[in-house]
Amino acid sequence: LMMESNLRHALTASEFELHYQPLVSLANGEIVGVEALIRWRHPDLGVIMPDRFISVAEDTGMINPIGDWVLFEACRQAQAWIDEGLALQTMAVNVAPVQFRQAGFVEMVAGALGTTGLAAERLELELTERTVMHDAEFTLGTLSALNRMGVSLSLDDFGTGYSSLAYLKRFPVGKLKIDRSFIMDLERDADDRAIASTIVSMGRNLRLTVLAEGVETAEQLTLLRSMGCGMVQGYYFSRPVDALRMTELLRSQP
Numbered sequence: 354l355m356m357e358s359n360l361r362h363a364l365t366a367s368e369f370e371l372h373y374q375p376l377v378s379l380a381n382g383e384i385v386g387v388e389a390l391i392r393w394r395h396p397d398l399g400v401i402m403p404d405r406f407i408s409v410a411e412d413t414g415m416i417n418p419i420g421d422w423v424l425f426e427a428c429r430q431a432q433a434w435i436d437e438g439l440a441l442q443t444m445a446v447n448v449a450p451v452q453f454r455q456a457g458f459v460e461m462v463a464g465a466l467g468t469t470g471l472a473a474e475r476l477e478l479e480l481t482e483r484t485v486m487h488d489a490e491f492t493l494g495t496l497s498a499l500n501r502m503g504v505s506l507s508l509d510d511f512g513t514g515y516s517s518l519a520y521l522k523r524f525p526v527g528k529l530k531i532d533r534s535f536i537m538d539l540e541r542d543a544d545d546r547a548i549a550s551t552i553v554s555m556g557r558n559l560r561l562t563v564l565a566e567g568v569e570t571a572e573q574l575t576l577l578r579s580m581g582c583g584m585v586q587g588y589y590f591s592r593p594v595d596a597l598r599m600t601e602l603l604r605s606q607p
């Protein structure tokens with residue numbers, strides 16, 4: 354099933370769709386952005402989650418056309434919400450390592466913004482440490498070009514990979530997303546609290562926004578607030594939901 358030809362067919366048959374999860378400001382509890390997360394609605398098998406096909410897509414190169422589609426669709430949806438008058442500061446899109454390195458990636462991002470009319474400042478690309486640390490000089494060039502366009506950059510799954518603090522200083526990254534493995538046991542694990550609190554402090558000192566992923570409980574939220582964490586995301590607020598449900602969530606905002 355998870356083969357290149359199936360993924361290609363899924364793309365032409367419009368079987369991919371984006372779900373969205375709120376990014377919430379801890380200052381006022383408002384949804385200030387959303388993260389786009391791909392799903393494959395298979396006609397026979399139902400909804401297939403990305404863990405089951407993204408790595409195959411990466412290995413076969415299908416991640417490039419799929420990733421292009423994700424970017425255009427996310428930008429189109431963000432602009433549709435903005436046109437409706439809904440307050441959406443950020444549309445965050447995951448970018449796979451292969452996709453980030455494909456020739457013409459920066460131009461493709463510019464094309465998605467130009468075609469959909471979305472302001473570059475509204476788009477945030479999520480990159481993992483694995484993506485940015487591999488060939489740091491190439492990364493710096495691409496990140497700088499995106500940054501000059503006005504696109505924001507965030508480091509996803511932060512803390513799980515190999516990150517040089519020197520590059521954190523050099524790369525034009527605006528946000529750190531603390532990996533949910535550190536948040537999961539926050540109430541019970543003093544080491545996780547130390548790690549989360551250290552990332553929050555470092556982020557503040559480097560003038561970066563810090564977002565905690567995978568927040569599921571009020572206790573985790575209280576701890577993160579006491580650490581001075583700026584943003585949160587997780588099932589406590591909402592699971593990833595389809596565009597229709599996300600529209601309702603945005604409309605119900607004060």
Ligand code: G
Nearest residue numbers: 389390391402403404407423447448449593
């Ligand atoms: O909800 P969740 O199961 O959506 O996501 C699982 C994993 O798949 C996460 O690591 C997430 O970053 C990744 N993922 C989700 N959507 C996309 C996408 O559009 N592109 C890429 N490259 N990865 C994605």
Ligand code: G
Nearest residue numbers: 447509510566567568569586587588589593
């Ligand atoms: O790797 P990345 O951070 O892009 O992937 C986001 C993944 O985290 C998605 O699979 C999404 O469904 C999942 N996720 C989001 N919030 C929570 C949460 O509160 N708990 C758990 N267990 N997973 C979450």
Ligand code: MN
Nearest residue numbers: 388447479509
């Ligand atoms: Mn992500």
Ligand code: NA
Nearest residue numbers: 509510530566
């Ligand atoms: Na993450």
